[in-house]
Amino acid sequence: MGAASLRVPTQLPPRVLLALRIVVFGLCLAPAGLLLRDLFTGGLGVNPVETLLRELGDWGLRLLLVTLAITPLRWLTGAAWLIRLRRMLGLFAFSYVVLHLSVFVVFEHSLRLAGILDDIANRPYILVGFSAFLLLVPLAVTSTQGWMRRLGRRWKQLHWLVYPAAILGVAHFFLLIKANRWTEPLIYAGILATLLGYRLARRAGPLRRSLGAPALRS
Amino acid sequence: MLIRIPRSWEVKPSEITPESVYRDRRRFLRTSALAAAGSLVAPGFVTAKPMDALEPLGELPDSRFSTDEPANDYDEITSYNNFYEYGTGKSDPMARAPELLQHRPWTVEVTGEAENTGTYDFDDFLRGLTVEERIYRLRCVEAWSMVVPWAGVPLASVLERARPTSRAKYVKFYTLLDPEQMPAQSSSGFSFLASIDWPYTEGLRMDEAMNPLTILATGLYGKEMPSQNGAPIRLVVPWKYGFKSIKSVVRIHLQETEPETTWNLIAPEEYGFYANVNPNVDHPRWSQARERRIGEFFKRDTLMFNGYGEQVADLYAGMDLEKHY
Numbered sequence: 001m002g003a004a005s006l007r008v009p010t011q012l013p014p015r016v017l018l019a020l021r022i023v024v025f026g027l028c029l030a031p032a033g034l035l036l037r038d039l040f041t042g043g044l045g046v047n048p049v050e051t052l053l054r055e056l057g058d059w060g061l062r063l064l065l066v067t068l069a070i071t072p073l074r075w076l077t078g079a080a081w082l083i084r085l086r087r088m089l090g091l092f093a094f095s096y097v098v099l100h101l102s103v104f105v106v107f108e109h110s111l112r113l114a115g116i117l118d119d120i121a122n123r124p125y126i127l128v129g130f131s132a133f134l135l136l137v138p139l140a141v142t143s144t145q146g147w148m149r150r151l152g153r154r155w156k157q158l159h160w161l162v163y164p165a166a167i168l169g170v171a172h173f174f175l176l177i178k179a180n181r182w183t184e185p186l187i188y189a190g191i192l193a194t195l196l197g198y199r200l201a202r203r204a205g206p207l208r209r210s211l212g213a214p215a216l217r218s
Numbered sequence: 219m220l221i222r223i224p225r226s227w228e229v230k231p232s233e234i235t236p237e238s239v240y241r242d243r244r245r246f247l248r249t250s251a252l253a254a255a256g257s258l259v260a261p262g263f264v265t266a267k268p269m270d271a272l273e274p275l276g277e278l279p280d281s282r283f284s285t286d287e288p289a290n291d292y293d294e295i296t297s298y299n300n301f302y303e304y305g306t307g308k309s310d311p312m313a314r315a316p317e318l319l320q321h322r323p324w325t326v327e328v329t330g331e332a333e334n335t336g337t338y339d340f341d342d343f344l345r346g347l348t349v350e351e352r353i354y355r356l357r358c359v360e361a362w363s364m365v366v367p368w369a370g371v372p373l374a375s376v377l378e379r380a381r382p383t384s385r386a387k388y389v390k391f392y393t394l395l396d397p398e399q400m401p402a403q404s405s406s407g408f409s410f411l412a413s414i415d416w417p418y419t420e421g422l423r424m425d426e427a428m429n430p431l432t433i434l435a436t437g438l439y440g441k442e443m444p445s446q447n448g449a450p451i452r453l454v455v456p457w458k459y460g461f462k463s464i465k466s467v468v469r470i471h472l473q474e475t476e477p478e479t480t481w482n483l484i485a486p487e488e489y490g491f492y493a494n495v496n497p498n499v500d501h502p503r504w505s506q507a508r509e510r511r512i513g514e515f516f517k518r519d520t521l522m523f524n525g526y527g528e529q530v531a532d533l534y535a536g537m538d539l540e541k542h543y
Binding site: 045046047048049050107108109110115118119122123125175176178181182 | 293294297298306308309360362410500503504505507508510512513515516517
């Protein structure tokens with residue numbers, strides 16, 4: 001009895017799921033709201049553009065990792081409803097990445113194409129970050145029910161791109177570090193390695209059962 | 219339109235002491251009373267300087283080298299600093315330096331290739347020199363910039379007094395080494411700060427050091443130097459990236475060979491010995507063509523030698539500045 005009551009429910013009643021989705025939506029929006037407030041109250045410090053750029057990038061990467069954590073969490077807990085949060089998390093991650101890129105394009109480069117292209121061509125961390133963004137674009141575009149239906153099996157193949165995108169995102173962080181302050185990017189790399197490692201380990205046959213995978217079909 | 223003619227007995231708005239000045243006066247009285255009490259109790263006491271204890275330097279002569287660009291706010295200049303002795307974050311120096319850095323006693327050693335070497339108490343070091351205001355642009359290698367109203371003395375006047383020998387080709391500067399006052403100097407383990415060979419050092423070629431733009435600054439905005447900006451005395455070389463302008467100087471050493479300098483030792487391919495502001499030579503990870511003036515959202519073009527080419531371009535005639543970055 002005791003053990004059973006601790007178990008995460010496989011399904012949630014629609015109203016509970018809706019409430020949960022509203023809460024998660026609010027939580028994802030909160031960093032943007034706080035940044036907006038700080039922007040107008042001077043809370044971003046004396047170099048607000050720098051703070052904004054860093055914070056938006058951080059949140060893009062964080063939410064991308066949260067999105068990637070959904071599937072392993074589902075495997076571990078059996079909570080099938082988690083998948084209903086994934087698209088929203090992924091789209092929020094993409095939104096923060098877009099805002100991050102927008103600050104870069106508008107305030108770092110005053111919308112001048114020549115400077116942006118020069119940066120992409122000559123600064124590896126910008127090339128890597130920009131590539132991560134490009135990989136995320138088709139995923140955001142095809143995130144709708146309509147595209148899922150239209151693409152069928154290929155939808156999943158296409159959305160495999162989230163892995164290289166996340167790896168490039170973490171690499172982008174590593175490459176821009178000044179003064180060897182590796183701690184923060186190392187934390188992100190560790191989380192990403194755990195999430196990807198778990199998937200790889202699960203694909204290796206003998207481990208399937210011990211890692212809580214559902215029984216094989218065939 | 220209402221035209222109001224003030225009566226002769228009315229106090230003109232310009233005659234009313236602004237509240238900040240009035241409060242400053244009270245603070246000044248309070249701190250000087252405290253200082254007086256302190257000197258009775260413990261002669262030769264050491265003092266850290268919280269921000270509100272910084273004393274005015276009095277009337278400072280202007281300089282023809284000052285820019286007429288609007289200066290950044292005092293808050294901006296004192297809250298956004300690179301001073302790794304207190305941590306790598308921009309607000310670490312503001313948070314930690316004022317309570318830790320002891321402004322007095324402070325000694326400056328002059329050593330090496332000079333006839334008049336010696337160790338000076340801070341006040342003796344400045345004796346006979348006129349502190350003047352120098353409003354300079356400051357360009358950080360990280361592509362941001364400020365305008366700072368420094369107070370200081372020409373480095374040349376200090377060096378002339380030392381009477382350099384003919385072998386004095388370079389000047390090396392040392393920051394204080396004292397982990398009690400500069401906690402990051404005792405960083406250990408797998409951290410970037412632990413990998414730095416403290417104390418922080420910087421260097422100039424003799425002609426750069428003698429250039430009239432180069433100053434030893436002892437204050438800003440007409441007051442004593444705040445701890446986080448490199449109190450009580452620091453170098454300011456306005457045509458070079460900010461990291462050349464070493465803070466909290468305790469030793470000035472004249473020598474024949476090009477000195478080793480901290481950032482050049484950490485990453486020689488990123489930070490050269492010369493480190494002249496140059497929009498045409500990029501840092502490996504970012505362009506130096508533009509900069510963000512603190513207080514502005516959009517970037518502006520960076521000027522060659524930070525706009526001081528007229529005074530310093532000759533120093534580098536015939537040099538390949540791509541090579542000597």
